[in-house]
Amino acid sequence: MTRFPREGQLRWIGLRPARDVPMREVPSAEARTGAGLVGDRYAGGSGKRGVTLIQAEHLPAIAALAGRDAVAPAILRRNLVVSGIALVALRGQRFRVGGVLLEGTDSCDPCSRMEQALGPGGYNAPGGMGGLCARVLEGGTLRIGDAVAWVGA
Template sequence: MNSGRLAGIARHDRPRGPIETVNEVAVTTREGVHGDYRGAMKPEGSRKRQISLITAEGWSAALSDLDLEAGAIPWWHRRVNLLAKGITLPQRAGEHIHIGKTLIIEVAQECDPCSRMEEIHPGLKAALTPDWRGGILGRVLVEGTIRVGDAIRIEE
C-alpha cells in the first residue's frame, strides 16, 4: 500500500480568484472542497474536476527542471486543492485515494497543466507535463473533513 501525508489545502472561490490556504476543510459530494468554486456539482457537468491533487515531489521536480529552488514558487500557484507528500499518486482512472478518517476520492483523470502556468513562470507548463506532475483530478465518493498532516493512502 502506498501512503503519505496531506501537506497542504488550498481553495479559491471564483475563476482567477485569490488562493486561500487552510489547515482544515470539509469535502463533500455536493461541493467538493468547501469554499472552492470548481468542486460544486453542476447538473450538466462531468464531475471530473471536483477536487485536484498534486505531490510535493512532482512540484519540486518541475521547479528543479526550471533551475528554481524548492519553494521558489509556492505550490498553491498551481491552483490545485491538495498537496500530498511522500506518496505516488495513481496514474489510472478509477483508483481510490483515502485521506484522513473518511474521505475517499476516485481518480478521474490527469490534471493537465494549462497555459496559466506560463503566466506564473515561462516553461512551467512543460515542466509539469511529464509523469502526471501536474497532478490528478478526482471526484468525491465518501465525504470527510480533512486536516493538514492527515494520512493519505492509495487503495488499488
C-alpha cells in the same frame, strides 16, 4: 500493482473561491460527496474534477524545470499537496485522505495560466507532473497531516 510501500500524507490544502483569484491556504476543508470542496470554485461541478491533487515530491522538479529555486503549491493551483504515495498510481482507483473517500479520475494537466505563474515555458515545466483530478465519493473534513491510503478499484 495494488500494493504501495506506505501511506502518504496530506501536506497542504488550498481553495480558489473564484476564477482569477489567488489560492487561499487553509488548515482544513470540507469535501462534499459528488461536489468537491466547500469554498472552491469547482465545488458543485461535474464532480470528476471535484478535487485536484499534486505530488509534493514533484514541486522541486517543477521548480528546477521552470528555472526557479522553489514553487509554492498555490502557484500550481491544485487543492491538495500529498507526499509519500505515487498519485499517478491512483488514477482509476479509490483512495482515502483521512476519512474522505476519493476516486482518481484523470491526470490534471497544466493550463495556459502556468506561463503567467512560472514565466516563459511555464506551461511545459510541470509536464507529466501536473497531478490528479478526483471525485468525492464520501465527504468529510480534510486536515493537514491526514493519511493518504489506497482503497481499491
